[in-house]
Amino acid sequence: MIDPFAGIGAAPPDAVFGIVDRFNKAVQAWKTECEKAGMPETGPAEDTKPISLVVGAYxxxxxxxxxxxxxxxVEKEMADDQMFDHEYLKIIGLPEFLQATQKLIFGVVDENISTVQTLSGTGALFVGFSFLHTLLDFHKVYIPDPTWPNHPNVAHQAEIEDVVKYPYYDSEHNVVRFEEMIHSLETAAPNSVIILHPCAHNPT
Structure with a gap:
């Protein structure tokens, strides 16, 4: 029997997570060296322990x-709450969560703002891109420079081919290129999707 998956090649490795893999191997090598030297992992040995500054996690x-x-x-409260269950949410998500999120980001709950609960950032982008392209004929996406490398790929999967970077971060001077960013967004083409990071820009 012919394997239908045999001809499928692997996607290019993600640069960021590739660094994470190298970091994890470096930590494992450090632990091995500590064990060989009979040194505890706490104390002086920590001065040589690799530190990751890659993924934004606590x-x-x-x-x-x-x-x-x-x-x-909150997790403990939820576990002890007898009213908490795993029933299906509404299609757009939990109403209380949507209202709280919208108020946190925009400062108001407004009927002109649409909020949808999705599966993480990539899920949000794909749902948004697909909806805007299929139903409203949005055909161009503006993403910040820099941004995560998968963002253009998600747009392409949603059949939006025109992906443009708008200036965001000046890595040489560690400042936001604010005036350039505003100019770029003000002159953006009609029917364009603009990706913003409202709580904090990720990955910078």
Whole structure:
């Protein structure tokens, strides 16, 4: 029997997560060296432990994953809440969550703002791109420079081929290119999708 998957090649590796893989291998090598030298991983040995500045995730003073105490507390409350269940949400998501998110980002709950709960950032982009392109004929996407390398690919998967970078960050001087950004967005083509990072720009 012919394997229908045999001819499918692997996608190009993600540059950021490739660095994460190299970091994890470096940490493992460091742990092995500590074990060979009979040194505990805490104390003086920590001075030589690799540190990751790649993915924006919380870490403790030892570089281990750290969960915010408020998140831990809410998770415990949810586990103890007898009214909490796993029933299906509405198609657009949990109404209370949508209202709270919209108010947090925009400062208001307004009927002219549409909010939808999606599966993480990539899911949000694909749902948004597909909806705007298919139903409203939006045909151009503006993404910040820099941004995550998968963002143009998600637009292309949603059949939006015209992806343009707008100036955002000056890495040499560590400042936002604000005037250039505003000019670029003000002169953007009609029926364009503009990607903004409202809480904090990721990956910078």
């Amino acid at each position: 870490r403790d003073e030892h570089g281990e994953p750290w969960v915010l105490p408020t998140v831990r507390g």
